[in-house]
Amino acid sequence: MTGATNQLISVQPDELHFQFELEKQSFCDLKVSNTTKHHVAFKVKTTSPKKYFVRPNTGVIQPWDSCVIRVTLQAQREYPPDMQSKDKFLLQSTIVPPNTDVDELPPNTFSKESGKTIEECKLKVVYLTPNSVPGISEDGFKQSIDANAMRRSASFDDNQVLQRLKEERDAAMRQTQLLQQELEMLKKRRNRKGDPGFSMVFALFVGLIGLMVGFLFKLLFSSPSAE
Numbered sequence: 001m002t003g004a005t006n007q008l009i010s011v012q013p014d015e016l017h018f019q020f021e022l023e024k025q026s027f028c029d030l031k032v033s034n035t036t037k038h039h040v041a042f043k044v045k046t047t048s049p050k051k052y053f054v055r056p057n058t059g060v061i062q063p064w065d066s067c068v069i070r071v072t073l074q075a076q077r078e079y080p081p082d083m084q085s086k087d088k089f090l091l092q093s094t095i096v097p098p099n100t101d102v103d104e105l106p107p108n109t110f111s112k113e114s115g116k117t118i119e120e121c122k123l124k125v126v127y128l129t130p131n132s133v134p135g136i137s138e139d140g141f142k143q144s145i146d147a148n149a150m151r152r153s154a155s156f157d158d159n160q161v162l163q164r165l166k167e168e169r170d171a172a173m174r175q176t177q178l179l180q181q182e183l184e185m186l187k188k189r190r191n192r193k194g195d196p197g198f199s200m201v202f203a204l205f206v207g208l209i210g211l212m213v214g215f216l217f218k219l220l221f222s223s224p225s226a227e
Helices: 138-193 196-222
Strands: 009-012 015-019 026-034 039-046 052-055 058-061 066-073 088-096 119-128
Touching (some): 009 088, 009 119, 015 026, 026 039, 058 066
Antiparallel strands (some): 009 026, 026 066, 039 058, 039 088, 088 119
């Protein structure tokens, strides 16, 4: 494991590595060691404070001692472009009086205008994709994302087709109901008229309606179900 070493502290590793997965948190631990005989205070800053949770972000390390800083990447809803992060971290350190408690640090402890020597250690962020897992390459990871996108698109198209078929089926059912109502009305009119000529016209019209009803029922029951 590589690390960064200044005159006051050493930091391991010298990069923040996060296993990046959507909707999941990921963390990276930094080991900060005091390489002097002095008490050293540190402070962690980042260019994306809303994306990361740092604990502790400020502290005091006794001579020749060390501490672990946990940096947590909050759950993300989308992948960054090309899985590259532009986020950066800055770890500042300075000598403080012996037995200084972290709650007693003055507000200007890490201000360069105070005349103190402030050392800075810059750390960049690296996202680890599934290609870091044996058996999965980066190309395979990208292909997996593309395949998921294609499946979502195909599913959306299928839903559109099913919705259209359902609308056509409902329209056929309504038309069938109207034809049945017309048929009932013609039957009643025939009974009232009692005219043989009218019966012939009625028979032809009933036959025509029967053909149309049969066609609509065929269309209705041949359409796939839109469940």
